[in-house]
Amino acid sequence: MDRFYDFRKFVLENKFYLWLILLSLILNVFFYLHSEYFNFPQKEEFSPLENISPENIVKNIEKNMGISQLLSITFYLLFFLFIIGIYFCLSFFVALSKGKIFIFSYDFPKVNWQVLDIFRVIVIILFFANLLRLSELIFLRSLEMDFFAHFIIRAFIFDFFSLGTVLYFVSKKYFSSLSHLGLKLDNFINNLLLSLFHYIGVLPLLFLTIFLSIFFTEFFKYKPEPSPLLFFFFYPQPKLLIFLVTIFIVFIGPVIEEIFFRGFCYPALRNRLGPLKAMFLVSFFFALLHMNIIGFLPIFILGLLLVYIYEKTHSLVSSIGIHMLHNLFILYLVFLYRALLLK
Secondary structure, three states, rough: HHHHHHHHHHHHOOOOHHHHHHHHHHHHHHHHOHHHOOOOHHHHHOOOOOOHHHHHHHHHHHHHHHHHHHHHHHHHHHHHHHHHHHHHHHHHHHHHHOOOOOOOOOOOOOOOOOOHHHHHHHHHHHHHHHHHHHHHHHOHHHHOOOHHHHHHHHHHHHHHHHHHHHHHHHHHHOOOOHHHHOOOOOOHHHHHHHHHHHHHHHHHHHHHHHHHHHHHHOOOOOOOHHHOHHHHOOOOOOOOHHHHHHHHHHHHHHHHHHHHHHHHHHHHHHHHHHHHHHHHHHHHHHHOOOHHHHHHHHHHHHHHHHHHHHHOOOOHHHHHHOOOOOOHHHHHHHHHHHHHHHO
């Protein structure tokens, strides 16, 4: 009987969110039955990239000495960071084994919101995503908008709505300040430098997991779908759109993701499940969100690092800074790769 009353109480307290789940399911059935109206152009419909071959890459390097020099600098820098990273990584694990450092802090700040609030926020966000998808049929398709422009607009709207939902729950429902989300500048420079050292220490693991992911996908002859953002940079785009996408990837995306995963979800899960389970769970869903098989393990490790940084510094600003740095580094490699492939 107690379980029945608990279930009844849960339903009564969350009937609004349960209705949203039902409406989301109905919308998804509708999308499935009318999928031909909701499928925007896939990669096969785009003209393929030309001149992608080892010979043409060599020709591009020979034609452009700037690219050649930049490639050399990048290679030596990555090699240097890899060696330094191995040293930092080994030093960390040695110190950890000797009990000189601890992954989790005993004075991590408590928060008022609970795991159930994570469920509520996710339900609202997913319902909004379905409404956004429905609006594509009603409004955006009639404008005959470019696929990439449409994708970026949708990403901007979705991310800012997600941020607004989290801030509403934190500030309006629980009357908590932004500092409860870790948004504080205490010891900013020291924390950022400490975070940078840890990021360099994780780089060898990131490289290793990328290599292993590529190896296994090649071994099993599996070709994952590339990210639309990756395709974006390999086709001629307006400079303004490239600028906006760069701002989104380097600055806006990391801020929103860190606030949601590390600032909002992690403390609530930590209070309920303990720090270790919360760290792995948040990092798992953080990697899953990016929907990239090759990048899953590296992103998962990056997620663990970002949680660890938050634990050490009690400041989400440090995690945001490292997340921005990581995205900037990846974007730099994408632009360099693009320069090698294209004329």
